[in-house]
Amino acid sequence: MKTIDELLAEGVAGKRVFVRADLNVPLDGTTITDDGRIRAVRPTVSALAAAGARVVVASHLGRPKGAPDPAFSLAPAAARLGELLGSEVAFATDTVGESARATAAALTDGQVAVVENLRFNAGETSKDDAERGAFADQLAELADLYVGDGFGAVHRKHASVFDLPARLPHAAGGLIATEVGVLKKLTEDVARPYAVVLGGAKVSDKLGVIDHLLEKADRILIGGGMAYTFLKAQGHEVGISLLQEDQVPAVQGYLKRAEELGVEFVLPVDVLVAHEFPDLKTKAPAHPTTVAADAIPADQEGLDIGPATRELYAAKLADAATVFWNGPMGVFEHPDYAEGTKAVAQALVDSPAFSVVGGGDSAAAVRILGFDENAFGHISTGGGASLEYLEGKTLPGLAALED
Numbered sequence: 001m002k003t004i005d006e007l008l009a010e011g012v013a014g015k016r017v018f019v020r021a022d023l024n025v026p027l028d029g030t031t032i033t034d035d036g037r038i039r040a041v042r043p044t045v046s047a048l049a050a051a052g053a054r055v056v057v058a059s060h061l062g063r064p065k066g067a068p069d070p071a072f073s074l075a076p077a078a079a080r081l082g083e084l085l086g087s088e089v090a091f092a093t094d095t096v097g098e099s100a101r102a103t104a105a106a107l108t109d110g111q112v113a114v115v116e117n118l119r120f121n122a123g124e125t126s127k128d129d130a131e132r133g134a135f136a137d138q139l140a141e142l143a144d145l146y147v148g149d150g151f152g153a154v155h156r157k158h159a160s161v162f163d164l165p166a167r168l169p170h171a172a173g174g175l176i177a178t179e180v181g182v183l184k185k186l187t188e189d190v191a192r193p194y195a196v197v198l199g200g201a202k203v204s205d206k207l208g209v210i211d212h213l214l215e216k217a218d219r220i221l222i223g224g225g226m227a228y229t230f231l232k233a234q235g236h237e238v239g240i241s242l243l244q245e246d247q248v249p250a251v252q253g254y255l256k257r258a259e260e261l262g263v264e265f266v267l268p269v270d271v272l273v274a275h276e277f278p279d280l281k282t283k284a285p286a287h288p289t290t291v292a293a294d295a296i297p298a299d300q301e302g303l304d305i306g307p308a309t310r311e312l313y314a315a316k317l318a319d320a321a322t323v324f325w326n327g328p329m330g331v332f333e334h335p336d337y338a339e340g341t342k343a344v345a346q347a348l349v350d351s352p353a354f355s356v357v358g359g360g361d362s363a364a365a366v367r368i369l370g371f372d373e374n375a376f377g378h379i380s381t382g383g384g385a386s387l388e389y390l391e392g393k394t395l396p397g398l399a400a401l402e403d
């Protein structure tokens with residue numbers, strides 16, 4: 001894999017460089033609520049610009065349906081990138097159309113442009129190789145060189161991630177190099193005890209990683225929406241909590257294998273429940289009650305881990321040497337359900353362990369809840385990408401950067 005430093009040493013002055021970034025930031029209307037991903041790719045963009053390249057930055061944002069949708073415009077992200085670079089950033093209102101071609105052609109040495117959301121084009125995410133390839137051909141016309149630095153998207157076999165680097169001389173950006181370096185520390189020669197904390201909402205996405213982690217981790221702590229599938233697997237009723245009924249047998253299998261392998265599974269002992277999901281817009285008080293994890297009322301749902309669980313999890317993290325955390329412990333967007341996520345974040349800050357926080361919402365949670373990101377070993381910009389790496393899968397966007 002060629003590094004950005006090697007590319008810079010060869011000289012990029014006057015060259016048009018396509019940077020596949022991950023500017024998929026959380027938005028509230030047009031306001032960016034966490035700019036971590038933009039800050040993470042800034043050094044790559046600024047190094048290229050400083051070396052005289054004409055930089056064309058591209059990314060996806062959200063899940064538009066293969067056609068332009070103003071709710072998913074990259075314009076706010078482009079403006080924020082300009083602020084961080086301290087220079088004007090041009091913005092093309094399409095991805096490969098007239099605006100993009102004109103914007104790219106008008107760049108002078110050291111200038112930066114952002115093109116509109118890649119996913120406004122059906123070819124970006126198409127399962128059809130020819131359709132993706134045709135879109136990659138159009139993208140390739142915008143540049144002479146390709147730099148892959150959208151770590152959060154490297155697990156996607158998408159045109160800008162997988163097909164485009166095959167069409168242009170390519171290198172890996174600094175962010176991808178850093179992320180892969182950290183993930184190596186979690187897979188090779190791991191410092192022990194190695195604890196993994198999993199939570200969040202995308203239960204079926206995350207169950208796959210458990211299979212693999214059972215062979216690697218010493219301790220697995222479960223919170224968030226995923227906890228209820230585990231509690232159900234242990235025979236408890238979970239009321240109207242998030243539940244993946246079809247995964248219960250698989251989870252029972254994990255619990256059994258963990259016992260055989262001597263891996264400790266830690267599940268919530270108490271949870272915060274309420275009759276309904278909180279209003280995340282008004283943040284009106286939700287008045288939850290605390291119940292034992294085996295006594296969730298039939299008409300209520302679990303929305304955060306409880307106080308006894310917060311203490312238990314902090315204790316299980318205090319003496320770990322390595323921690324990987326993906327997925328909030330509760331609906332942290334509402335203040336009544338943020339304490340579980342805060343407690344885990346605080347435990348990582350207090351512990352001497354090398355700690356990695358992965359996942360778009362987990363990383364945003366840590367910053368939104370006011371933690372200093374430097375207090376963690378690493379805050380990854382990729383959730384799905386880190387998980388698939390830890391699962392031992394080949395990531396299309398990394399494979400494409402190999403020579």
Ligand code: ADP
Pocket residue numbers: 199200201202203223224225226242302303304326327328329330331332333358359360361362363383384
């Ligand atoms: P990440 O982006 O870090 O990988 P996910 O996208 O899987 O995390 O999950 C984040 C979401 O999970 C948050 O929006 C949070 O509100 C939600 N969540 C956490 N706990 C629960 C729960 N008990 N019930 C429903 N949603 C939950």
Ligand code: MG
Pocket residue numbers: 359360361383
């Ligand atoms: Mg998420």
